[in-house]
Amino acid sequence: MVGTKFTAEAIRGMKQRGEKIAALTAYDFPMTRLLDEVGIPLILVGDSLGMVVLGYPDTTQVTVAEMEHHVRAAARAKPRALLVADMPFHSYQNVNSALENARRLVSAGAEAVKAEGGREIQEQVRAIVECGIPFLGHLGMLPQHVQEEGGYHIKGKTNPEHAALLADADALTAAGAFGIVLELVAPSVARELTGRVPIPTIGIGAGANCDGQILVTPDLLGMLPWYNLKHVKPKLNAAEQMREVVKEWKTGVETINS
Numbered sequence: 547m548v549g550t551k552f553t554a555e556a557i558r559g560m561k562q563r564g565e566k567i568a569a570l571t572a573y574d575f576p577m578t579r580l581l582d583e584v585g586i587p588l589i590l591v592g593d594s595l596g597m598v599v600l601g602y603p604d605t606t607q608v609t610v611a612e613m614e615h616h617v618r619a620a621a622r623a624k625p626r627a628l629l630v631a632d633m634p635f636h637s638y639q640n641v642n643s644a645l646e647n648a649r650r651l652v653s654a655g656a657e658a659v660k661a662e663g664g665r666e667i668q669e670q671v672r673a674i675v676e677c678g679i680p681f682l683g684h685l686g687m688l689p690q691h692v693q694e695e696g697g698y699h700i701k702g703k704t705n706p707e708h709a710a711l712l713a714d715a716d717a718l719t720a721a722g723a724f725g726i727v728l729e730l731v732a733p734s735v736a737r738e739l740t741g742r743v744p745i746p747t748i749g750i751g752a753g754a755n756c757d758g759q760i761l762v763t764p765d766l767l768g769m770l771p772w773y774n775l776k777h778v779k780p781k782l783n784a785a786e787q788m789r790e791v792v793k794e795w796k797t798g799v800e801t802i803n804s
């Protein structure tokens with residue numbers, strides 16, 4: 547892809563210039579290349595990988611080795627987009643493990659890392675940023691905690707959740723994050739956070755008033771008809787189209803010379 551490389555600084559600058567950020571996930575070479583050809587500025591190798599590619603029930607079982615494998619594949623597309631990798635569950639419990647695993651993902655080709663949480667991971671975030679790795683925060687519904695939470699719920703509707711989100715966003719900003727994903731945050735709180743922090747907010751199921759939006763690409767393309775998601779209406783029914791093409795091809799093969 548020709549054009550200036552998107553860095554973490556460039557993504558940050560988009561907020562200052564009032565430009566909306568359209569971000570998507572990719573887990574391999576062809577999807578990264580396709581998204582990059584369209585000019586998507588930030589591509590996330592998300593640990594949603596666990597559910598949408600590896601068939602786990604949630605993201606909690608994804609390992610650093612699995613992330614490295616997919617980051618390597620995505621990085622081979624040499625995107626102009628900033629390539630961000632998720633740090634899997636339990637890979638950033640303390641500063642040492644956070645640094646070691648962030649470096650592993652960068653060696654695999656990631657240009658920034660993302661992890662879930664706010665004040666409780668502030669020291670890890672600071673250490674990652676100080677060693678030169680751009681960091682993207684993730685607040686609101688934290689999929690790595692879905693088992694304790696008992697499902698995917700909107701965050702920020704109660705006063706304590708609202709106050710916690712503000713404090714967590716401030717902590718991530720102070721630690722040097724270049725942006726924050728807001729997942730399933732009540733839209734009024736997402737709007738308030740967007741006005742409060744100087745770094746971009748990138749929403750998923752958090753309303754329209756964020757600095758950008760991110761989606762899990764297979765959800766956008768309708769590749770996973772087995773899940774019913776409230777926050778995304780697929781723009782394509784790829785699963786059905788694939789079934790039809792395969793069925794037609796199968797029939798063609800089976801009826802040759804018969």
Ligand code: KIV
Pocket residue numbers: 571590591592593594595632684727729750760761762
């Ligand atoms: O893992 C992922 O794909 C994510 C997005 C939902 C933001 O974290």
